[in-house]
Every structure is written in structure tokens, then in C-alpha cells.
Amino acid sequence: MPRSVPGRSARRNPAAPLVSVLACSAILLCPLAAHGSVSVLQPPRVIDATGPLTLTLLVTGDQDLRRYAVPESLDVTASGDLAAPARMTLKRVGTGPAILNLRRGENRTINYRGEWPEGLRGQVRLDIIGIDAAPVLITLNRAPGETPATVTAPVVAGAPAAPKASAPAATSAPPAGNAPPVTPVVSAASPSAPVPAPADLRDAQRLSFNDPMYILFGAHDGANAKFQISFKFRIYEGKDPGSKRFIDNLYFAYTQFSLWDLHSPSKPFEDTNYRPSLYYYLSDTGVKNSVISRLSIASGFEHESNGRGGTDSRSINTLFVKPTMYFGDQNDWHWRVAPKVYAYLEKSENEDIAHYRGYMDLNLAYGRPDSWEFAATLRKGTQKTYGSVDAQVTYPLARLVPGTAGYLMLGYFYGYGESLINYNQKTPWQVRLGYALSR
Structure with a gap:
């Protein structure tokens, strides 16, 4: 069978070139x-x-x-x-x-x-x-x-x-x-329509990153370090990967955060916080308009404690809702705004923690997937000027040393409650430098 040759009608009809031009113009002016x-x-x-x-x-x-x-x-x-x-x-x-x-x-x-x-x-x-x-x-x-x-x-x-x-x-x-x-x-989608790349691979696998994973070192008011590991696991995968059902999007997550005193002779850990959580999570709700390019949502239960006993014991149980809104092309420079709003179910070991931490963690970030990202988590307590600023600047390490993974990270903290043990104490400002596996 002979192949179909576009434009064959142009050789049969002398007026076809003009018709073709007008047809192409109409096509270009109207969505295909x-x-x-x-x-x-x-x-x-x-x-x-x-x-x-x-x-x-x-x-x-x-x-x-x-x-x-x-x-x-x-x-x-x-x-x-x-x-x-x-x-x-x-x-x-x-x-x-x-x-x-x-x-x-x-x-x-x-x-x-x-x-x-x-x-x-x-x-x-x-x-x-x-x-x-x-x-x-x-x-x-x-x-x-x-x-x-x-x-x-x-x-x-x-x-x-x-x-x-x-x-x-x-x-x-x-x-x-x-x-x-x-x-x-x-x-096919419109060739010019922005389709987001996998969001820094955080949701590409069944076992994936949750909060940032890093280790940072500083020396203000004594040498110290802090590090965090965090992952999430999708408990059940249904037949439809785009399903919004509760059971299909139920996650277990675990985050562990430690402050490490490198100044004292025995190099003790000042505090370690353990944070397991169980929640419903949609990486992409499908909400999109001229302002928001993507909307994620997470909501569930979270426990946080330092695993100690007696007067040093700290723990809270919360219910939280965390929408994450993206503004701009996620493959280029864009904003990310993620307010995590929570209610305390139990806080008997630290009744006044809301005075220093409040009821919301506001995460703001501006960056590009393959370049710099500037991020900060802000807290405002219900009393006086209590609160904190936890800021990070990250840059892909592979851009500096080809073949490496992760990010070079600079962190800054100022305010109350960097860990649970000192939730009601204002610690000296800290600038730390280190490595992040995820941001």
C-alpha cells in the first residue's frame, strides 16, 4: 500500500497552497x-x-x-x-x-x-x-x-x-x-503546558523521603551538631495509582532528630526526639489554577517525645493538617508554602508548650530543583514574642562535585525549642554547615 503523503492535494489543486496556509493559521490560533x-x-x-x-x-x-x-x-x-x-x-x-x-x-x-x-x-x-x-x-x-x-x-x-x-x-x-x-x-497534552517533574523524587517510590535528612556542624557557644533522618512508607497500594481513597493513600512516617554536644569531654547527645506519624497524603490533589501550580495535602496523627523519664520527659500528641501549595513552574524557580496546623491531643508533660511553639509551623521555600533553595520554618507562640526561625540554604552537591548526591546545606536557628528538652528556653543563635540527603 503506498504511503500517505501530506500535501498530495496541493499538487492536484492550484488553490491548495492558499487553503493550506489559511488552514494552518486557523489551527495555530485555535487549540488542537x-x-x-x-x-x-x-x-x-x-x-x-x-x-x-x-x-x-x-x-x-x-x-x-x-x-x-x-x-x-x-x-x-x-x-x-x-x-x-x-x-x-x-x-x-x-x-x-x-x-x-x-x-x-x-x-x-x-x-x-x-x-x-x-x-x-x-x-x-x-x-x-x-x-x-x-x-x-x-x-x-x-x-x-x-x-x-x-x-x-x-x-x-x-x-x-x-x-x-x-x-x-x-x-x-x-x-x-x-x-x-x-x-x-x-x-497528548499541549506542548507548551507545564507538567511538573517528580517533586524532587520525594513521592516517586513507595518508601520515600519525608522531612529533610541532614547532618550539620556548628560552634557558637560550644561545638555542636544536629542531624535528622526522616522517611515515609505507603502502607497499601491499590490498583489505581491515581486513587484518592483513604486506604490507598495512608502513610506511616518516622522522623528522628538529635542535638549533639561536641564541646563537652564525653560528647553526649543533648536531646533526641522521636516522631512517628500516621496520615493521609495526596502528593497532587489535582487543584490547579492561574496562581497555584500544584496542591498537596497531608492530614493525620503524630506523636513526638524524647524518650526520657522523670523531669526530663517531654511528649506531645497532635492532629495536623498540612496543605502544600506550589506557585510557579516547578521545573524552574518557584515558591512553596506549607502551613502545618495542629491541635494538641495530649501535652501533660509540657502543658505550656503552645506558649512557645504555637499551633502552626509555617514552611516557606523559594528555589529551583537543580539549583539553590532558600527555605525557612517559622513558629510563633501564643505568649509574648516566643517563637523560632529555622532556615536553610541548600545547593546540589553534584553541581560542585560530579557523581555525588545530596546537597550542601547551611542552616540557621534562633529562638525557642530547637528540641523538646528546651522548648521553653531561648537558645543562642546557631549557624551550621553540613550535608543534606534531601531538602
Whole structure:
């Protein structure tokens, strides 16, 4: 069967070029209907990073006629294992029509190419921004000569073999009549619509980060350190990953925080706080408008204590609600505002803790996934000027030392209650420097 050639009608009708121009103008001025689907062809599992990355889009028509505006470039988020995401821009290879007109079952491939970020290596997840296609997982090898230079493969992730996509320009496959496409594909989004990358990988796995994990060292009023470990675990995974049911989004989390006195001869721990919690959590509620680009919500029960007895014992039980609002493109510079509002269920060992801590932790952050982030948690007690400021500045360590993970972190604390043992004492200001696994 001869291949479908776009523009054939232009050779039959002298007036067709003018009609085509007017039709394209109308298409560009009006949103294109998403009547088909877009997939990403899976590159080789191991890629040679000494050469450029080539990704291939497979566009398939799934109705009698489908129009698709081909973007001239693709923005891609490349996320290394435990590393900050990096932004890549891939340019279209060769030339081809700006608008694809596809019949049902007909498909086209378009190639895009770009250079790898310098510090990226190891296992990498590739997310195309603006196109609702499944992410691609590859292993990046920077040792020259160890892997083939080619990075294009004719296999769709998780699907049977598809037509090869070696041609630089858009190519076509024969129509499949009324048969459905043979590859599992997803509906295309507007190429310019901002689609967030996985939020610093915090929610990408069943076991994931919760609060920041770090270790910091300082020396004001005696050498000291503080460190924190924190993780969360999704207890039950239902059949629908997008489900909002309570049982499908129930998490157990555990956070442990310690203050370490490095000035005293025996180097004792000044205090250690243990904070288990059980809560409902939606990473993305679907709420989005011209102001808020994403809204997360968490709500549940939390216990916090220092595990001591007698007069040094401290503990509280709370119920909390924590919405997290994102403002701006999450792949670029953006704001994050997360007020954690709580009510005390039990605080008999420290009845006046609300005087110093209040009823809300307000977390504010401004940053970019692959660059600086400036964050602070503010507390205001119900009495006098009691409260605290806990601020951090972080920067991806891989930007400084390629091949590393985590962040260089500078922390500042001033106010009351850095730990439970001294919740009613104003401690000297502290500036500490260290390392964070997550922020």
C-alpha cells in the first residue's frame, strides 16, 4: 500500500497552497484537539553519555483525523539517583511539517537531540515536560568506548516492537484501517503546558523521603551538631495509582532528630526526639489554577517525645493538617508554602508548650530543583514574642562535585525549642554547615 503523503492535494489543486496556509493559521490560533496519542520510544538501557541524547516521539492517530502541532524543541527533566533534577532542551532533528494530519491508526516519528548535563550519571529518569508520556529509565555511562554511541531504539517502553525511527525527519507508517494502535500510548497534552517533574523524587517510590535528612556542624557557644533522618512508607497500594481513597493513600512516617554536644569531654547527645506519624497524603490533589501550580495535602496523627523519664520527659500528641501549595513552574524557580496546623491531643508533660511553639509551623521555600533553595520554618507562640526561625540554604552537591548526591546545606536557628528538652528556653543563635540527603 503506498504511503500517505501530506500535501498530495496541493499538487492536484492550484488553490491548495492558499487553503493550506489559511488552514494552518486557523489551527495555530485555535487549540488542537487531543484526538490521538504520543509515546516515547525507549532508548537503549545503557547509553554512552559522551554523545548526545536522541529521543523519538511516536504520534498515533486514534480517530478518523488527528492534527498534532509538532514542537520544535522538548524540555526534559533528567533525574539521577538521589540527585537534584537537571533540565535539558532537545531540538528537533531535521525538518518536517509543523502540523501532522493523521488518519486513524496512522503514526509518525519525530526525533529530538540534545547534550547531556555535565554532572549527570548512573541510573537516570527522563520526563518530557508538557507531554503526558511515561517516563524513560536508562543507565548513563560516561566511560568512553564502553557502550554504543547510538541512543535510539525502536522499542516503546513496556510495549512490543514499533517501527524504527532512524530517519531525522518525520516519517509515517501505513494506516492500520480501523484497528486500534498496537502500542500502549497516552493522550497528548499541549506542548507548551507545564507538567511538573517528580517533586524532587520525594513521592516517586513507595518508601520515600519525608522531612529533610541532614547532618550539620556548628560552634557558637560550644561545638555542636544536629542531624535528622526522616522517611515515609505507603502502607497499601491499590490498583489505581491515581486513587484518592483513604486506604490507598495512608502513610506511616518516622522522623528522628538529635542535638549533639561536641564541646563537652564525653560528647553526649543533648536531646533526641522521636516522631512517628500516621496520615493521609495526596502528593497532587489535582487543584490547579492561574496562581497555584500544584496542591498537596497531608492530614493525620503524630506523636513526638524524647524518650526520657522523670523531669526530663517531654511528649506531645497532635492532629495536623498540612496543605502544600506550589506557585510557579516547578521545573524552574518557584515558591512553596506549607502551613502545618495542629491541635494538641495530649501535652501533660509540657502543658505550656503552645506558649512557645504555637499551633502552626509555617514552611516557606523559594528555589529551583537543580539549583539553590532558600527555605525557612517559622513558629510563633501564643505568649509574648516566643517563637523560632529555622532556615536553610541548600545547593546540589553534584553541581560542585560530579557523581555525588545530596546537597550542601547551611542552616540557621534562633529562638525557642530547637528540641523538646528546651522548648521553653531561648537558645543562642546557631549557624551550621553540613550535608543534606534531601531538602
